[in-house]
Amino acid sequence: xxxxxxxxxxxxxxxxxxxxxxxxxxxxxxxxxxxxxxxxxxxxxxxxxxxxxxxxxxxxxxxxxxxxxxxxxxxxxxxxxxxxxxxxxxxxxxxxxxxxxxxxxxxxxxxxxxxxxxxxxxxxxxxxxxxxxxxxxxxxxxxxxxxxxxxxxxxxxxxxxxxxxxxxxxxxxxxxxxxxxxxxxxxxxxxxxxxxxxxxxxxxxxxxxxxxxxxxxxxxxxxxxxxxxxxxxxxxxxxxxxxxxxxxxxxxxxxxxxxxxxxxxxxxxxxxxxxxxxxxxxxxxxxxxxxxxxxxxxxxxxxxxxxxxxxxxxxxxxxxxxxxxx
Amino acid sequence: xxxxxxxxxxxxxxxxxxxxxxxxxxxxxxxxxxxxxxxxxxxxxxxxxxxxxxxxxxxxxxxxxxxxxxxxxxxxxxxxxxxxxxxxxxxxxxxxxxxxxxxxxxxxxxxxxxxxxxxxxxxxxxxxxxxxxxxxxxxxxxxxxxxxxxxxxxxxxxxxxxxxxxxxxxxxxxxxxxxxxxxxxxxxxxxxxxxxxxxxxxxxxxxxxxxxxxxxxxxxxxxxxxxxxxxxxxxxxxxxxxxxx
Numbered sequence: 001x002x003x004x005x006x007x008x009x010x011x012x013x014x015x016x017x018x019x020x021x022x023x024x025x026x027x028x029x030x031x032x033x034x035x036x037x038x039x040x041x042x043x044x045x046x047x048x049x050x051x052x053x054x055x056x057x058x059x060x061x062x063x064x065x066x067x068x069x070x071x072x073x074x075x076x077x078x079x080x081x082x083x084x085x086x087x088x089x090x091x092x093x094x095x096x097x098x099x100x101x102x103x104x105x106x107x108x109x110x111x112x113x114x115x116x117x118x119x120x121x122x123x124x125x126x127x128x129x130x131x132x133x134x135x136x137x138x139x140x141x142x143x144x145x146x147x148x149x150x151x152x153x154x155x156x157x158x159x160x161x162x163x164x165x166x167x168x169x170x171x172x173x174x175x176x177x178x179x180x181x182x183x184x185x186x187x188x189x190x191x192x193x194x195x196x197x198x199x200x201x202x203x204x205x206x207x208x209x210x211x212x213x214x215x216x217x218x219x220x221x222x223x224x225x226x227x228x229x230x231x232x233x234x235x236x237x238x239x240x241x242x243x244x245x246x247x248x249x250x251x252x253x254x255x256x257x258x259x260x261x262x263x264x265x266x267x268x269x270x271x272x273x274x275x276x277x278x279x280x281x282x283x284x285x286x287x288x289x290x291x292x293x294x295x296x297x298x299x300x301x302x303x304x305x306x307x308x309x310x311x312x313x314x315x316x317x318x319x320x321x322x323x324x325x326x
Numbered sequence: 327x328x329x330x331x332x333x334x335x336x337x338x339x340x341x342x343x344x345x346x347x348x349x350x351x352x353x354x355x356x357x358x359x360x361x362x363x364x365x366x367x368x369x370x371x372x373x374x375x376x377x378x379x380x381x382x383x384x385x386x387x388x389x390x391x392x393x394x395x396x397x398x399x400x401x402x403x404x405x406x407x408x409x410x411x412x413x414x415x416x417x418x419x420x421x422x423x424x425x426x427x428x429x430x431x432x433x434x435x436x437x438x439x440x441x442x443x444x445x446x447x448x449x450x451x452x453x454x455x456x457x458x459x460x461x462x463x464x465x466x467x468x469x470x471x472x473x474x475x476x477x478x479x480x481x482x483x484x485x486x487x488x489x490x491x492x493x494x495x496x497x498x499x500x501x502x503x504x505x506x507x508x509x510x511x512x513x514x515x516x517x518x519x520x521x522x523x524x525x526x527x528x529x530x531x532x533x534x535x536x537x538x539x540x541x542x543x544x545x546x547x548x549x550x551x552x553x554x555x556x557x558x559x560x561x562x563x564x565x566x567x568x569x570x571x
Binding site: 054055074075090092102105107108134136156 | 336339340343409410420
C-alpha cells in the first residue's frame with residue numbers, strides 16, 4: 001500500500017479581520033504522486049502551502065507530513081519539506097550553480113553529493129549556458145528554473161512548488177515537468193500550484209480545484225472531465241456574441257451555453273456533432289460568425305464551470321444556471 | 327549544536343555571496359560618511375581643540391556603525407520582506423538563530439572597514455595621541471551588535487514603509503542630536519535625560535573611552551546598557567523570524 005506522505009484534514013485558516021483563507025480543506029498526497037492545485041488568485045493555495053511548511057499556524061484542523069505535525073514540530077518539518085515559493089528566489093549576486101549547490105548543502109547533502117546533484121539538475125534543465133551568470137542578469141524563466149533546482153536539490157519527503165512553470169520557455173517547460181516527475185519517482189509527494197490548466201491536465205496525477213478557501217473538486221483529469229456536461233463544445237466567434245442566433249431545435253444542447261464578449265460555447269453530446277458542424281458552416285457562409293470550431297471538452301471547461309462562478313478571470317461566466325461545484 | 331554550526335557556516339557563505347554585489351557601494355558610502363563627519367563637522371567648530379578633535383575622531387566610527395546597523399540594516403530587511411526573501415529564508419531547514427547570526431556576522435564584517443577608514447581619516451586630519459585600551463575590541467563589537475540588533479528589530483518589527491522612515495529618523499537623530507560627536511552637557515536637560523536611556527551616548531562613550539583611556543579608567547555602565555539594548559534588538563528579531571501568523 002502506498003503511504004500518504006501529506007495529509008491535510010479539515011484545515012481552517014482565518015486571518016485577523018475574519019478572512020477565511022482556508023475553509024475546511026482536506027487533501028492527501030501519496031509518495032510518488034504529483035498533485036496539482038488549481039484555483040483563482042486568492043483561492044487559498046499559498047496559505048495552504050505556508051501552513052504545511054510550518055510558516056503559518058492553522059486556526060483548526062490537522063496537517064501531517066510523513067506523520068509529523070508542523071504545528072508542534074516546525075523545525076523538524078522544515079527539514080522534511082522543500083518549498084519553491086511563488087516569489088523570485090534571492091539570486092542577486094549568486095549564480096544558479098552556487099544557489100543550487102548551497103541549498104543542497106543547507107538541506108543536508110555533503111560537498112561531493114551536492115556538486116553531483118547540482119550538475120545533474122543543471123544538465124537536466126538545460127541551464128548550462130547560464131549556470132555561472134549572476135542572478136541579476138538572468139531572465140525570469142532561468143530564475144524560476146534555478147528556484148526549482150534549489151527546492152529539488154535535496155527535496156526531502158514533500159515538495160511544494162508554487163507556480164513552477166511561470167515565465168519558462170516551452171522547451172525547458174517540458175524538461176521541468178520531467179524533473180517534477182523525477183521527484184515523484186524518487187518517492188517524494190509533490191504538491192504544485194499552477195494556473196496553467198492545460199499543463200496540469202497533461203502532467204499531474206491528480207487535480208484539486210480550490211475556490212474561496214474550499215476544495216471544489218478533486219480527482220484525475222478524466223474524472224473531473226466526466227463531471228462536465230457534454231463531450232464536445234461548439235465554439236462560435238462573431239463580432240458580438242449577442243448577434244449569434246439560438247441553437248436550432250433539431251440540435252440538442254447538452255447544457256447551457258457559455259457566453260463571452262465575442263464567443264459563444266455550446267456543450268453538445270457526440271450524436272449532435274455532425275448537425276452542429278453543418279449549422280456552424282451555414283452561419284459562417286452567411287457571415288453571421290467569423291469562425292467556428294467543434295472541440296472536445298477539456299479540463300479548462302470543467303475548471304471554468306467550477307471556479308468561474310466567483311471572480312471569473314474573464315467574461316466566461318454567464319447564463320449557465322446550476323454549477324457543478326455545488 | 328553541530329547542526330547549528332553547520333547551518334551557520336553555510337548560511338554565512340550564502341549571505342556573503344549575496345552581499346558581494348552591494349559590498350563595494352556600502353564601503354564607499356561608509357568611507358565618505360566618515361570623511362564627511364571628520365572634515366565637514368570640523369567646519370562647524372570655530373576652534374578645534376584636542377577635546378573636540380577627540381569627539382569627532384571617535385564619534386565618526388560610531389556613526390559609521392550606526393549607519394550600517396540601524397540605517398542600511400532596516401532598509402535591507404524591509405526590501406527582503408517585500409521581495410519574499412524573508413519568507414524564503416524562513417522556509418529553510420535551519421535554526422532561526424543561525425539565520426540571524428549569519429546575517430549579523432556579515433553586517434559586522436561590512437561595517438568594520440568603514441570604521442577603520444574613519445579612524446585612518448581622523449589620524450590624518452587631527453594630531454591625536456590615543457591611549458588605546460584592549461577593551462576597544464569588546465566596545466566596538468558591542469556597539470556594532472547593538473546597532474545591528476536594533477536595526478533588525480526595527481526592520482522586522484515594523485512594516486517595510488515604517489521601517490524605512492524609522493531608519494531615516496535614526497540617522498537624523500544620531501547625526502545631529504546625539505552626544506556622539508559632542509559632549510552630552512551641551513544638550514538641554516530634558517534631552518540629556520532622554521539620552522540616558524537611548525543607546526547612542528553609550529555607544530560613543532564605550533568607543534571613545536577605549537580608544538583614549540581616561541585617567542579614571544573605562545566605565546562599565548555603557549557596556550551594560552549596550553548589552554541590554556542589543557539583547558532587546560535581537561530578541562525582537564528572533565521573535566519576528568520565528569513568528570507563525
